[in-house]
Amino acid sequence: MEKAKILVxxxxxxxxQLLLRTLSDKGYEVEVAEDGSRALEKIKxxxxxxxxxxxxxxxxxxxxxxxxxxKINPYVEVIIITGYPTIDAAVEAIKIxxxxxxxxxxxxxxxxxxxxxxxxxxxxxxxxxxxxxxTALFDLTKAxxxxxxVESLWELILTTALEVSGAQSGSVFLWDKQTNSFGKKFGKKxxxxxxxxxxxxEVLAKEIKKGETQLIIKEKDDKLIKELLSDGExxxxxxxxxxxxxxxxxxxxxxxxxxxxxxxxxxxFSERDKMLASILAGQAATILRNxxxxxxLEKKVEALKESIDKLHETQNQLIQTEKxxxxxxxxxxxxxxxxxPLGIVLGxxxxxxxxxxxxxxxxNEAIAKIKKSISxxxxxIVDLLKFSRASRLNIQEMDVCEIIDEVALLxxxxxxxxxxxxxxxxxxxxxxxxxxxSMLRQVFFNICSNAVDAMPKGGVLSLNILKKSDESTGExxxxxxxxxxxxxxxxxxxxxxxxxxxxxxxxxxxTGLGLSIVHMILERHDAKVWVESEEHKGTKFVIEMLQNKxxxxxxxxxxxxx
Amino acid sequence: MSVERKIVVVDDxxxxxxxxxxxxxxxxxxxxxxxxxxxxxxxxxxxxxPDVVLLDVMMPNLGGPDVADILNSDPKTKDIPVxxxxxxxxxxxxxxxPMKAIGGLxxxxxxxxxxxxxxxxxxxxxx
Numbered sequence: 001m002e003k004a005k006i007l008v009x010x011x012x013x014x015x016x017q018l019l020l021r022t023l024s025d026k027g028y029e030v031e032v033a034e035d036g037s038r039a040l041e042k043i044k045x046x047x048x049x050x051x052x053x054x055x056x057x058x059x060x061x062x063x064x065x066x067x068x069x070x071k072i073n074p075y076v077e078v079i080i081i082t083g084y085p086t087i088d089a090a091v092e093a094i095k096i097x098x099x100x101x102x103x104x105x106x107x108x109x110x111x112x113x114x115x116x117x118x119x120x121x122x123x124x125x126x127x128x129x130x131x132x133x134x135t136a137l138f139d140l141t142k143a144x145x146x147x148x149x150v151e152s153l154w155e156l157i158l159t160t161a162l163e164v165s166g167a168q169s170g171s172v173f174l175w176d177k178q179t180n181s182f183g184k185k186f187g188k189k190x191x192x193x194x195x196x197x198x199x200x201x202e203v204l205a206k207e208i209k210k211g212e213t214q215l216i217i218k219e220k221d222d223k224l225i226k227e228l229l230s231d232g233e234x235x236x237x238x239x240x241x242x243x244x245x246x247x248x249x250x251x252x253x254x255x256x257x258x259x260x261x262x263x264x265x266x267x268x269f270s271e272r273d274k275m276l277a278s279i280l281a282g283q284a285a286t287i288l289r290n291x292x293x294x295x296x297l298e299k300k301v302e303a304l305k306e307s308i309d310k311l312h313e314t315q316n317q318l319i320q321t322e323k324x325x326x327x328x329x330x331x332x333x334x335x336x337x338x339x340x341p342l343g344i345v346l347g348x349x350x351x352x353x354x355x356x357x358x359x360x361x362x363x364n365e366a367i368a369k370i371k372k373s374i375s376x377x378x379x380x381i382v383d384l385l386k387f388s389r390a391s392r393l394n395i396q397e398m399d400v401c402e403i404i405d406e407v408a409l410l411x412x413x414x415x416x417x418x419x420x421x422x423x424x425x426x427x428x429x430x431x432x433x434x435x436x437x438s439m440l441r442q443v444f445f446n447i448c449s450n451a452v453d454a455m456p457k458g459g460v461l462s463l464n465i466l467k468k469s470d471e472s473t474g475e476x477x478x479x480x481x482x483x484x485x486x487x488x489x490x491x492x493x494x495x496x497x498x499x500x501x502x503x504x505x506x507x508x509x510x511t512g513l514g515l516s517i518v519h520m521i522l523e524r525h526d527a528k529v530w531v532e533s534e535e536h537k538g539t540k541f542v543i544e545m546l547q548n549k550x551x552x553x554x555x556x557x558x559x560x561x562x
Numbered sequence: 563m564s565v566e567r568k569i570v571v572v573d574d575x576x577x578x579x580x581x582x583x584x585x586x587x588x589x590x591x592x593x594x595x596x597x598x599x600x601x602x603x604x605x606x607x608x609x610x611x612p613d614v615v616l617l618d619v620m621m622p623n624l625g626g627p628d629v630a631d632i633l634n635s636d637p638k639t640k641d642i643p644v645x646x647x648x649x650x651x652x653x654x655x656x657x658x659x660p661m662k663a664i665g666g667l668x669x670x671x672x673x674x675x676x677x678x679x680x681x682x683x684x685x686x687x688x689x
Binding site for chain 1: 577578649672673674675676
């Protein structure tokens, strides 16, 4: 165990020597001072557990030493020895914080017992105080985990600072890197009429840039106090604790400062308070730095979430457009297959009715019923065709590069599994044009998806966007080329590729509607699409769209129903 | 009694052709000749020089619009009016705007009542 350090102050050399020898023998580390001023010097450069001081001394009296030491270190215990005991002196000594009062001449045994008692009490007090302070610091760490905003963290730090330093009021100042000055600040006082002080922020900034916690005592640093407190009341001491993110780069990493003033006991802050404030500042800086990192992480997670949501939305839209377009394609297919037989039935009935040429009402009614049923069946087809065209184009200004980017993103996984590399080349980016975003996205997606399917053993999916002007009309044309390095197609396949229900895929793998949907959508955009393919070399889809079309033209339904 | 008009019907649906022929001829105003593919249709038209050609749109090999194009580019047949008969009259099927397809193009959706068909034929002939 560390030896207890005792300072003996007495102007009588005999007593000094006596106590030095006796107490050293008992295992204490003893220093002596012959008067008050010497004692104060020693107190400033050493930490003592205990002082044994004479009351009546030249220059600085024992009482003054006592008052002074309590300011520097409130936990030092003091025993006063005097040859001229008075009740008043004793009461005052105890009031200032002396532990006990011994009269000269004293019994060595008595003084030893008192020293022992005094040190034990100090130990108990100190451990109690340490636990309280540590608990406050620990609570800060614990609560910081639950803090829901940076503001609440600052509030927490300030509360803890007040608690561990015993101050009545304090403030936190947040450093704003952009303006290189203090930004927001929060103040807090323990009770309504606790004194508050207005600080000169420029001076404070200069001080915190030193990066160290400072204990400023009015008597010692009067000039600084006057500079710091531009006007109004001045506290007897201040603690300034800078919060530094990286101690190696104080100036660059300053996060803010905690300033506490006016100790509740009326005393000045002690070295111990300064040490605690410094620990607190270090811990607070770490917490803030963590919260900053956490905030950045949260932002990134948020951004990621957003893009995933967008991806889902795009996928849903694709499915929706695909569904509608599929219904359309199905309607066309069904219409053709059903209307022809209906035509035959109608022709047949009309032929029979001409031949029979009867006045029999039952027969005529039967013929009318057959005709009515044909018309009913036909109306279903008409409705289906109308429905498939019900979704009008939503023409707006859009960036074709952005859409191709989205499609590339949607196809990334599929391409990855087929070892397909995606290569993009945009002549202009962004390239604005008029079109229906979700419809055109569907077009590019269907073509890209087919292109990747055409390369089961890997290859390159090239996405090119160019701009040119139409040779005959001089209008600006946006050209999208989607190429693969797959197996290519025969001429016969190329001719039939946009037919509904035509597919080269295995049964169950494709509906044969994808490219006919592409054709339908592009047609409604008055766009051109064609295929260039060479067997074993690859296929290229070329889409030419007018960059600026009148909305009226584009929104018209491209079909006439008979 | 009006003059008997000569009609060529080109459609790969043979049963449909059969009843169109029967029904038109039953009116007593028309004589109907049938072809079941585009090539035969062109040959028959050149040979017979009908008053009207009724043309199916979707046929294997040579489709209706192609047949119409060929007839239209031949000075001999270019003035013969054409009426398209189709299960779906859409721009998608014909490849161009229906009304623009061939000079004064007419089209009729299947199934068609004979009275409607007669009306359409008379309309193009009177032009």
